[in-house]
Amino acid sequence: MVSRFILAISTSSGVAKVAAATEPLELNAHAADLFNFEITDYKSQSAQLLPMIQQHLEQANLKPAQCAAIAVDIGPGGFTSLRTACGVAQGLAVAWQVPTVPLTSFECMLTAQLPDKPVTVLMDARLNEIYAACIQRTAQGTQWVKPPHLLALDELQNIHGSAVCDAHVYAQLHEPGSVAVQGAVCAVRLAQLAWQEFEAGRVATPFDCQPLYVRDKVAQTTTERLALKHGAV
Structure with missing residues (x-):
């Protein structure tokens, strides 16, 4: 019988991914997946998310009384998508009176089989840019060797060492293989990491769970668009 579970919610990739994982039975063991599902229709995610969570x-x-915490992927990712995940996580955490475990999309890309050393995580940021960070998981949580930042797409050639890339970035690599592997944001992995954070006491209040926006600005003003059109700088 399940004693406690963590509910994990990720929408940063544009696909809503949800998973629930039970409490690990042994130290350093991975939490067992209880269920997971995806909502691929971007336009209906906000309407479907809560009913489908309830259904599963x-x-x-x-x-709800068995829930230990709500884990949420805070990004980076789409502006509206991140707000949806954080809003749902905050609402459930308040209603169920549990803490949140905010983790980044970079951490959700890590697989359990990665080597115990720093790994560069790369994700498509659109606009010919890449979200990048270099991280390492330890008993103390995530160590940020290089914090989240933006890279121009043509800077991929300067990436060295172990790397995990989403499908779009992986396709741009000229020589994928030995040091780069393809990955994806995973709600099950989010739930597993959240158990590690929860058991170490690294949790947050519901309203401390806020989206991570690496890019400060994604749209041009009317004046800026006109200036570019007419060749002004």
Whole structure:
């Protein structure tokens, strides 16, 4: 019988991904996946997310009283998508009176099989840019060797060492293989990492769970668009 579970919510990739994982039975063991699902229709995510969470909880015979925490992927990612995930996580955490475990999209890209050393994580940021960070998971949590930042797409050639890339970035590499592997944001992995954070006491209040925006600005003003059109700088 399930004693406690963590509910994990990720929408940073444009696909809503949700998973629930039970408490690990042994130290350093991975949490067992209870259920996971995706909502690929971007336009209906905000409307479908809560009803589908409720549906899967009922099918798995899980009660809110068994929830230890709500884990959420805070980004980087799409502006509206991140707000949806954080808003749902905050609402459930307040209603169920549990803490949140905010983790980044970079951490959700890490697989359990990666080597115990710093890894560069690269994700498509559109506009010919890449979200990048160099991280390492330790018993103390995530160590940020290089914090989240933006790279121009043509700077991919300067990436050295172990790397995990989403599908779009991986396709841009000239020589993928030995040092770069393809990955994806994973809600199950988010839930597993969240258990590690929860058991170490690294949790947040619901309203401390806020989106991570690496890019400060994604749109041009009317004046800026006109200036570019007419060749002004």
